[in-house]
Amino acid sequence: MIDLYEYKQGLQEDGIIFSFSGPMSHEIIEGIGSAIRVKIGKGEDGDKSAALKVFSIFVEQVENVINYSVEKDHEDSQLSFGIVVIGKKDGHFFISGGNKIYTDKIAKLEANLSKLAKMNKDELKVYYKERRRAEKDDDSKGAGIGFIEMAKRSTKPIEYSFKNIDAQYSFFTIKISI
Amino acid sequence: MENLHIEATKSSPQINFNAQTNIQSISGESYPENTTSFYENVFKWLEEYMNIVKEQEIIFNLELIYFNSSSSKVLMDLFDMLEEFSEDGKNITVNWIYDEDNDASLEYGEEFAEDIESLTFNLIQK
Numbered sequence: 289m290i291d292l293y294e295y296k297q298g299l300q301e302d303g304i305i306f307s308f309s310g311p312m313s314h315e316i317i318e319g320i321g322s323a324i325r326v327k328i329g330k331g332e333d334g335d336k337s338a339a340l341k342v343f344s345i346f347v348e349q350v351e352n353v354i355n356y357s358v359e360k361d362h363e364d365s366q367l368s369f370g371i372v373v374i375g376k377k378d379g380h381f382f383i384s385g386g387n388k389i390y391t392d393k394i395a396k397l398e399a400n401l402s403k404l405a406k407m408n409k410d411e412l413k414v415y416y417k418e419r420r421r422a423e424k425d426d427d428s429k430g431a432g433i434g435f436i437e438m439a440k441r442s443t444k445p446i447e448y449s450f451k452n453i454d455a456q457y458s459f460f461t462i463k464i465s466i
Numbered sequence: 467m468e469n470l471h472i473e474a475t476k477s478s479p480q481i482n483f484n485a486q487t488n489i490q491s492i493s494g495e496s497y498p499e500n501t502t503s504f505y506e507n508v509f510k511w512l513e514e515y516m517n518i519v520k521e522q523e524i525i526f527n528l529e530l531i532y533f534n535s536s537s538s539k540v541l542m543d544l545f546d547m548l549e550e551f552s553e554d555g556k557n558i559t560v561n562w563i564y565d566e567d568n569d570a571s572l573e574y575g576e577e578f579a580e581d582i583e584s585l586t587f588n589l590i591q592k
Contacts, residue, residue, distance in 0.1 A: 314499040437535040
């Protein structure tokens with residue numbers, strides 16, 4: 289790829305402001321996160337509140353990739369691979385994140401996410417508070433409330449998909465709109 | 467007892483806990499790489515401090531610009547702990563300080579306030 293212009297134009301046409309595919313780390317959150325906050329929050333048409341909302345979803349999505357992606361460069365690798373895309377379409381920001389998961393985890397994830405997608409703001413708030421005080425799930429590596437946090441901040445119901453790769457693996461994508 | 471001071475980093479807040487003035491502050495951003503290990507010393511210090519402090523007024527000033535969901539859980543644990551000490555007779559006030567143009571911070575402060583019963587919890591616009 290010696291000429292990235294068309295690739296870049298393609299992203300631009302889809303309203304994409306930022307796109308990262310590769311190994312994720314805490315430093316990525318800190319570094320790219322600050323750039324996003326500057327890009328959205330500062331300047332003439334800067335919106336500080338939107339910048340923080342987009343940033344907060346970005347943090348939760350990258351943390352999910354770090355904690356749950358099953359794609360690593362070798363067995364004991366600290367680096368998890370995934371993709372995060374931030375864009376703006378029809379006046380709304382969207383943040384999409386994706387990573388490889390085990391196909392047998394889909395049922396549980398799907399049950400959890402479809403429940404969140406059906407909840408209204410008040411229900412999400414009650415559920416968030418309940419889970420925040422609860423003992424965390426065995427499968428959770430963080431506080432276990434990242435998805436609820438995202439759903440709570442989203443202006444539309446959360447959107448997600450699972451794409452089958454092979455018998456063992458699938459690709460999971462989640463999209464949040466603000 | 468010794469005071470606890472932790473410098474802020476890009477993803478972790480400044481901690482200033484003072485056993486002489488009884489004013490404890492947490493300020494900045496909170497999305498550390500390992501939330502549990504970052505807050506371990508904070509909780510350890512507070513447990514010791516609450517054992518020696520008597521009827522003096524204790525003030526917690528929390529001024530967080532952003533915190534992730536893991537930190538939100540830790541903050542809830544912190545308020546639950548302070549509420550228990552408050553029920554045991556400690557004189558504790560929590561000030562949740564937020565910036566005017568940070569509506570998420572106000573919203574999250576209000577939600578913590580709703581979950582707290584006996585602890586004095588003030589929402590203060592900066």
